[in-house]
Amino acid sequence: MRALIAGIIGMCLRLTIRIIAKADTREFRNIPDTGPLIIVFNHVNFLEVPLLYLRLRPRSVHYLAKKETWDKPLRAWMADRWGSVNVDRGGNPLGALKQAGALLDEGRILLVSPEGTRSEDGVLRNARCGVVLLALEHQATILPVAHTGAEMINHNLKRLRRTKVHYRVGRPFRLMGEGHPKKPVREDLLQAVMGELAALLPEHQRGIYGNGVVDETILEYL
Numbered sequence: 001m002r003a004l005i006a007g008i009i010g011m012c013l014r015l016t017i018r019i020i021a022k023a024d025t026r027e028f029r030n031i032p033d034t035g036p037l038i039i040v041f042n043h044v045n046f047l048e049v050p051l052l053y054l055r056l057r058p059r060s061v062h063y064l065a066k067k068e069t070w071d072k073p074l075r076a077w078m079a080d081r082w083g084s085v086n087v088d089r090g091g092n093p094l095g096a097l098k099q100a101g102a103l104l105d106e107g108r109i110l111l112v113s114p115e116g117t118r119s120e121d122g123v124l125r126n127a128r129c130g131v132v133l134l135a136l137e138h139q140a141t142i143l144p145v146a147h148t149g150a151e152m153i154n155h156n157l158k159r160l161r162r163t164k165v166h167y168r169v170g171r172p173f174r175l176m177g178e179g180h181p182k183k184p185v186r187e188d189l190l191q192a193v194m195g196e197l198a199a200l201l202p203e204h205q206r207g208i209y210g211n212g213v214v215d216e217t218i219l220e221y222l
Contacts, residue, residue: 013078017050020153022162025055027169031143033059036104037172038135038142040197042205043113044122044151046075051165052111052145053082062103063111064096089116097134104138114194122151124207127194129186135175141222142193144170146200168200172222192218 031037041048053061065084070076079086085103087096100110112134114127135142149165156163173196175189191209196219198209 010081013050014054017047017054020157020163021047021051021150021165023051023055024164024166027167028055030169031056031145032141032172034107036107036138036140037109038104038131038140039109039111039145040114040131040142040193041111041145042122042124042147042197042201043115043118044120045118045153047150047153047165048147049111050078051147051150056109060106060108061111062100062108064100064113066116085110087116093130097130097137100134101138104134104140110134110140114190114197119207120151122148122205124194124198124201124205124209126208127190129190131193132175132186132189133180136178136181136189139174139178141172141174142196143172144193144197144200146170146197148202148205170196170200173219174222176218176220188215189218191215
C-alpha cells in the first residue's frame with residue numbers, strides 16, 4: 001500500500017510540474033551516465049530540485065536539503081523518498097558532509113546549491129565552501145548546471161501562466177588539490193566553481209561572480 005501511495009504521489013508531482021513549467025533540458029545529454037558526480041546549480045525556488053531529480057532518473061540522485069524542509073509534509077515526504085541529506089545551516093556541517101561523501105563513494109549523483117539559500121530574483125549570492133571540501137575529500141567530479149526562468153514561477157502562477165525553464169550544462173571538472181586546504185585556498189577554489197556556474201547564466205544574474213574570471217589552473221577539465 002505504501003508503494004502504491006508513493007507511486008500516486010510521484011505521478012501527481014510529475015503532472016503538476018509539467019503543468020507549471022515547460023523545461024528545456026536538451027543539454028542534459030551532456031551529463032555523464034555513470035560515476036559519482038556533484039551537480040552544482042543556482043537556487044531560486046522549490047521547483048528546481050524536483051525538475052532535476054525527475055529528469056535525471058533512473059540515476060541514483062540525492063540532494064542537500066536544509067533541515068527546515070522537514071517542517072512541511074509534502075517536502076518532507078519528497079526529501080525522505082529521494083534520500084536527501086539533512087543540513088543544519090546554523091550548526092556543524094561535518095555530519096552532512098560525511099553522509100553526502102558516502103553517497104558519492106557509492107557512485108551517486110549529489111545535487112548541491114553552493115549558495116545554501118534561495119535567490120528570489122535569480123541573481124547569484126555568496127556561496128559556501130562545503131562543496132569544495134566535499135569534492136576534494138572524495139575526488140569527485142563537479143558539473144555546473146544553470147537554469148533560467150524558474151525565478152518567474154511564482155509571478156506566472158498568479159497569472160495562470162506556464163513558465164519556460166531553460167537549462168545549460170557546463171564542462172565537468174575536478175578541483176586541483178586534496179584534503180582540507182587553508183581558507184584562502186578554499187575561497188579561490190570556490191570562486192572557480194561559482195565562476196563556472198556563473199558563465200552559464202545571463203550577465204545580469206551572475207551577481208558577485210559576474211567578472212567572468214576563472215583561474216583555470218586550479219581546475220582539471222574532463
